[in-house]
Amino acid sequence: MSGSVNRPAFAPASVADDLSARGFGRATRRILFDKWIGRLLPLLFIVVVFPILDMIWWIAQNALPTMTWSTLTTPLYGDVGGLYGAILGTTYLAGLALAICGVLGIFGGMYTAEYASPRTATFARLFGNILAGTPAIVIGYTGYFLLVLYTGWGTSIAAGAITLSVFMLPWVFRTTDLAFLSVPPTLREASLGLGATHRQYLFRVGFPVAFPRILTGIFIALAIGVGETAPLIFTAGWQLAPATSLTQGTSYLTGLIWTYFDEPANLGHLLALSFQAAFILFVIVIGLNVVVQIIGARYRRRLKGLFA
């Protein structure tokens, strides 16, 4: 008895042992239930971990044996060649889209966090989040009508990149917004109290502090842009030769998988190629996510330091 008095009542294991030893029926049952649910619930993580591991295993097994350095450096021609054209196309599309949505998103988020009235800010955030939830294929259809047909550009890198940037924008937008909101108010008060104008505060104090977090938004948007297929199917066209101008269509990594995933076995090279594209996508996206986690963790530590 005396041993358990000083122990907190919610330390389950030991209390359960105590109570069961003394034959407390209902309390024992409750505490044992708590103990076992704490052991069984983590099994649900199999659902999360199994797909990742299974995916990594099979994609690596289908992609790596035939993957050489020349896979990355030769363009696809007919059904022979490598991924050079697709990698180049993805770089163009995602890079251009990132430039567009980066500028719009950073300025939009900055304004929402720092200048907008509470009502404007609420609506801006709501619409940002709604845009983030819009089905990609719907954005792709809109891009097809507005950019491919209406402007007369035809399917091209420019049309694809602009459509893609609409899909990526909300991620930059809302991370920038939150980044500025997370700057400690003490810093703002100190700088304004020392006589800084609002703009000086924004660019000399707020932006440097918020920058790592803005960077995570940009990386997330990049990961989404590299991995997205649906907005590009009808806007970016399809051309195997490496792209040389923005008005041409292009091949891209996700589109390559999309085009060749159900090739019959006699064209096994194309299937292997799409697995290699999937492998590259996987590495890029997971890599970007890991970078984001690291930057985020360092950022939180740094904020703690600013408060201390």
Next chain:
Amino acid sequence: MRNQPGVARLSNPPGGMSLRQFFQWLSGAAVAMIPLYFIIAIVATLVYASGFQNFGWSFFSTNWNPNPNDPSVAAYGWFDFAVGSAITSAIALALAMVLSLGLAVCIVSFLPPFLSRLAAPVTDMLAGIPSVVYGIWGYVILAPYFSKVIDPWMVGTLGFLPGFNATPTQYAGGVGLILAIFILTIMVVPITTALVRDSLRSIPKELEEAGLALGATRWETMRRVKIPFIQRSIFSAGLLGFGRAIGETVAVFMVIGNEVTLPTSIFGGSTTMATLLVSQMDSAFTYPLLLKALVEIALVLMVISLSVNAIGLRLLGRKTVTGPGGIE
């Protein structure tokens, strides 16, 4: 200034704005509302290009018969695909909600701190994997496994239920509703888990402490105090997950079998609204009326996701939602 109540707004002095300040406000507000412009542009384009004048109310029927050679018998009712969308998203969402409630509860209350710090990024990482990668994994790796192992087993054990009966030829390819539901579930789980987890973490600490101090176990505190407290957020997580599931195109297209009929069993091929937009687009390039019907379905999809997201976000009542990579 910072939009919090109680913080003085330095940039707008009392006494109204000057003309210069007004234009500054206008240009700034214009930047903040960029997402709204895009939403308006999307809806306007789809309304403009859609065929409501052509089809009228016949669009709201189960009669889908895109006969380009004889326009007089052609019919474009979208209900069949609404059924496909509803079955896949609703079942996938139900499974995902059960799983993600368990996962979130586990991450917040039952894992030791170092594991729960590790678990969150891993779940979030699943949300970032490109849907086309899920698709090729499902089509090339999982489909043969489903046709050989999972489908016969499910027909054997659950075949007496309506919708679970099928002949081996019907699931020979392995692609079909059941695989689409499986893939969708895996794709929705990280999103709903992140939402529920963040809601659980935002509960005032005092509530949990009061529950524990009154002698409730961790599970009882969770079940009787914390989960009732975030009921609304759980509902809104379901809505947001539903919006994601119903709009998912690429991965579902690759594994659902794309048969433009109502499915007879859960193992058969089917079509959702989103996958129809892709699978019929090639013929739609040549047949303007079919293209208009597809645009109208895209508009329906947009309206559904718009309303589901708007309601979900209002119920959530937080500034933002967690996305891929676990950024808030």
